[in-house]
Amino acid sequence: MSARGHSAYWAFLVHRISGIALALFLPAHFFVLGLALQGEAVMDPAIRWTEQPLVHAAEWVLVMLLAAHFAGGLRLLALELLPWRDWQKTLAALAAAFALAAGLVFALVR
Amino acid sequence: MSARREAMLWVAQRATAVALAFCVVVHLATMIYAVRGGLSAAEILGRTRGSIAWGSFYAIFVVAAAVHGSIGLRNVAIEWLKLRAPAAFALAAIVAVALVLFGLRAVLAVTGS
Amino acid sequence: MEVRVWRGTAEGQFQSFEVPRQDSQTVLDVVTHIQRHLDPTLSYRFACRVGMCGSCAMMVNGKPRWTCRTHVDKVARDGRLEISPLANFPVVKDLVADMREFFDKWARAGGRFKGNATREQPFASVDPRSAGRKEADAGVECIGCGVCYAACDVVKWNRDYLGPAALNRAWTLVNDVRDTGQQERLDAVAGDAGCHSCHTMMSCTEHCPKKISPTRSIAGLKRATWRLALGAKARQ
Numbered sequence: 001m002s003a004r005g006h007s008a009y010w011a012f013l014v015h016r017i018s019g020i021a022l023a024l025f026l027p028a029h030f031f032v033l034g035l036a037l038q039g040e041a042v043m044d045p046a047i048r049w050t051e052q053p054l055v056h057a058a059e060w061v062l063v064m065l066l067a068a069h070f071a072g073g074l075r076l077l078a079l080e081l082l083p084w085r086d087w088q089k090t091l092a093a094l095a096a097a098f099a100l101a102a103g104l105v106f107a108l109v110r
Numbered sequence: 111m112s113a114r115r116e117a118m119l120w121v122a123q124r125a126t127a128v129a130l131a132f133c134v135v136v137h138l139a140t141m142i143y144a145v146r147g148g149l150s151a152a153e154i155l156g157r158t159r160g161s162i163a164w165g166s167f168y169a170i171f172v173v174a175a176a177v178h179g180s181i182g183l184r185n186v187a188i189e190w191l192k193l194r195a196p197a198a199f200a201l202a203a204i205v206a207v208a209l210v211l212f213g214l215r216a217v218l219a220v221t222g223s
Numbered sequence: 224m225e226v227r228v229w230r231g232t233a234e235g236q237f238q239s240f241e242v243p244r245q246d247s248q249t250v251l252d253v254v255t256h257i258q259r260h261l262d263p264t265l266s267y268r269f270a271c272r273v274g275m276c277g278s279c280a281m282m283v284n285g286k287p288r289w290t291c292r293t294h295v296d297k298v299a300r301d302g303r304l305e306i307s308p309l310a311n312f313p314v315v316k317d318l319v320a321d322m323r324e325f326f327d328k329w330a331r332a333g334g335r336f337k338g339n340a341t342r343e344q345p346f347a348s349v350d351p352r353s354a355g356r357k358e359a360d361a362g363v364e365c366i367g368c369g370v371c372y373a374a375c376d377v378v379k380w381n382r383d384y385l386g387p388a389a390l391n392r393a394w395t396l397v398n399d400v401r402d403t404g405q406q407e408r409l410d411a412v413a414g415d416a417g418c419h420s421c422h423t424m425m426s427c428t429e430h431c432p433k434k435i436s437p438t439r440s441i442a443g444l445k446r447a448t449w450r451l452a453l454g455a456k457a458r459q
Contacts, residue, residue: 006425006426006429007426008423008424008426008428008429008438009421009424009425009426012422012423012424018424076423079423079438079442080423080442080445081446083440084436084439084443086306088423101441
């Protein structure tokens, strides 16, 4: 991959990497939730397991990735569907800010 | 692949993106709310068990995510895994079906009574 | 200063030359100096040498640029330059890129005007202030230099991708009220590896020496072709 310094390129990379990460995460997520079929007694230990610091940190990263993918996606919808304006950098900055804010709130609340 | 098919995939991905935008806002807010004071199965299920509202919401979320994600992964397959279009499409279809099945099972698990 | 220049075809290697540094020196000056005074077997392209024709486009320290408009001061880090043929193009020899596939894609994307008027009829009347004409004018200055195509990572990853230049040209024609080939053109740009393959990385816009934004044009094509998903005919 060529090294490109401009913001739209980073926006693409973040969007793609976060998308892949989220897609890989979903099956694991569905698995843990599916444990409810076997009752609380089976599901609860799995939920408690996520209280570990490393898992906490991973969760926080996931929340950031989701927020980044969401905000980046809104930016793309704006770029593709609205009449063209030269606001890609502004949108990218706003998206990054939103992702960081979401991550901050989640970290504070956890 | 025909223009019609490519256009359909693009529309599907953008349309599900809009649906997911709403779902994600709700989900992020719910997570931030739920995660305070720690998580437990009882707390999660207490909120979701037997709820038609949560069941419908998450069912839509799952289907939209499955369609959206699989189309995105198709692009990754073509560009980074160097798959040809038919193989990439097949891969995407398999991923979509798997996510829908696994996901709806999880929705049932968590919202069924 | 030390200048490394690509020699060979797809297989080959960089060859180093010592080139005297001058004031107000462009990279094209450097290449010309090498060919005239150091190694006459070096192959390269140029024509106008004043930034109008786009023939001299090459990779300079990894970025696609017009070498006649690239001052050595701006790009030579530690007094070193690396020059190679445009990326994403097959190499004919040394610094000369094979433009055939680039222009084939131009044609495949419907980049050719198709009209139904004859010389017997009066001139078409197109208001330059109309929205459609403004959209077309934003992209119409393209001279086919290939810099955007060389900069695009989707072209690199997907050899079938029509590319920013071809799609940009198609968009200018989509906005041309005189053109009668709209249905075929929209089918052409929306097919396999067409406008929907663009991921808005904007390397094309970033590097275009004429400040055109193919990303903008491709976004327009995405909006123009969505109706094809319904099996509908293209909107004129």
